[in-house]
Amino acid sequence: MPIIRRLPVLLLALVCLAGSAPPAAAQNPFSDFFGSIFAPRRARPPEEPRPRPIHRPKPKPAATAPNPAIPGAPGGDVQTVKQAPTFFVAVIGDSQANMLAQGLAEAFAGDHRVAIVNKAKEDTGLVRNDFYDWRAAARTLLDGPQHFDAAVVQIGINDNQKLRLGGEPSPEPLSKPFNEIYAKRAEELAAIFQEKKVPLIWVGQPIMRSESLSNAALVFNDIDRQYAEAQGARYVDLWEAFSDEDSVYRASGPDVNGVIVRLRAADGVHFNKAGARKAAHFVEPEIRKLLEAALQPPETPAGAAPEAPATPAPGVPAMPGGNETTPPAAPEAAAPVAPPPKPIAGKIESLTETAVSPGGALAAPPVGRAQPKAIEAAPAQPGRADDFAWPAR
Template sequence: MLRFLSRRRRLLALVCALSVAGPAEAQDAISDFFGTIFGGRPSNAQRYRPRVARPPQIRPKARTAPHPRERRIVKENPARPPEAQGAADAVVPQAGDPASQQQVGSFVVAVIGDSEAAILGRGLEDAFSADRRVAILNKAQDDSGLVRDDFYDWRKGAQALLEGPQRVDVAVMQIGINDNQPLRQDAGRALEPLSKEFNEAYARRIEEISAFFRDKNVPLVWVGLPIMRNAALSKAALIFNDIARQNATAAGAHYVDLWEAFSDVNSVYKASGPDVNGAVVRLRSADGVHFSPAGARKAAYFVEPEIKRVLATLQATPPAQPEQPAAVSPDAPAQPAAPSETEPAVAAPQPPPVPTLVGKVLPLNDQALSPGGSLASLPPPANAVRAPGAPAKAGRADDFSWPAKDAPAPPK
């Protein structure tokens, strides 16, 4: 009886607690009540055990070997002076290790010029990646030009390249993005950019560089500048291209124009355009001056034909090798003497001529005649031609009289 009253009191206390407490506290009260009847209830510390966060596992990245095409590019660039802040964000090929410099192909293409030429060299490397005979030698210098010869003199650099130990079969030059600045003369005065005196001095330097390669019998391909996003730079690039086209070609160089290839139909700058495969991609970098990787490959597409032409010429006419006399052993049998000049040498039989699949082209309206012949002709019969004004013979085709006359019966 006492146990029943005790449970009844607890039940009344539970009902009062539920009427006053919230939902969460009511749930805990119910759990405590049934826990006293059916067993103990796990504590909050046991139910909500905090999870210990594991530190993230950092796996080391696998080191990949450099691309074989990057090994073939030899980049030689001296340390940049702190005052040279030209194309700082240009995409320049990385220098190869000393082992890569020994893997030079049999046909060497030297790329010279500024940072734009260095990116063009990357495009040429992609263009000739399948031809192991061609090796791209990157001799471009960042922030250089034809105006600031105190920073880097390309006239001396071209002479050093041609007179150095490295063999060069063809040179590709692109320069001018850093030349829109005053040109300093020896007397200390500076020429205003794009003035008449500036253009004349600039033209002389282009002609001197081109003459160095002409005198050494090394073909030079002068690549023009593309259109720029900045209007002032674009105007200067257009003038530099005109000067290079006139003076470089006069000195024997071949000029390649890129202006229309990197502009739209209205000759307006466009950062994107069709690549060599026809897909519309980004061709220029964020600065509006340099090429993107796809743009460098497109620029190389217009330089490829001239390089392949020089390569085909050198492969067609290999240099003559002097014949070395064979060493004669004293125990060797005597060789027959060569025929003297008085004895006629027996000529080797000539192979028969190869028949051609295409014959002589003759006009369709030409009369077929045999060699030295003429067309056979017979004198016309006496009654074949009707004299003007004479009456037509009855029954003949030229008899248009009406009514028609009866034709005489043919003779039996």
């Protein structure tokens, strides 16, 4: 029988011998080999748990005395004390002014000195005085208990309609009689703020998607600019800020950070939040100019009496030559004389011209100094470098 066919029989015989062999015989290589294959695996001993880091609590700071500057605040604690605003700006007008007030509030959110007070009313204007009279409302606002340091007005998106004049016929919108009445009302509104000495900033209307509304806004802007500035108001134009280079309406454009975003609402008239912030960006500098002017100390008028000298403290002797409190002024030292300017170039001297005296004679040596003797050159030796004899020697 071939060896290959006998191999299973031999393996079976070896297994039987390994099972019946005594313990001492189980240590042969064959038993070790088959034992490593068929013996059950032993479980690994469990690993010892690793020690966890101990987190010790930080020591509590020692108790400190209360801070006298902030009542009830413990020492060492920093508490932000919100300062009350000192410069109040009223925003009046229609629903467009309402969005502008929100943009101004965001623009001055980091300046605690300025407070934006939104007094705008939706669906209002200068045409329908029977619905809401802004001239009467402005007088009531300025005569009220709240003080305003400046005011901002934006109005006109609801004024492209007929005037209500009682029993008289109503002129057509944008006609000459209509524009004359509208200009008078705008001038009267601006004059109220000038009378109350409240600086006024008049903001024009932006371009709109509707062509008819844009044409009406252009007319109202021209009237407002002319008659509001005549009453001392500052005018802010927003037309180019919300249109492209061809003066065409665009709903999107660069915001205050230069990012192209949508700036107008879906109606093509109002601002959205980003547009209101951009509109406030052009009004903010005018408000800051008024703020800085209000913070400057008042100037002493010409011809006013000088302040009286202060009373000297007890025991302080009077200074001779001066008043009772201040020593006499020390004499001013003479200002040092500036040296003459240096010439650009010095005197030009000739390198070959013989120096002569003014009379034409040769310059004489200084008094007491002997005339230097002429130095005679030694004769040149034949073949030396200074031997120029010809023919060569």
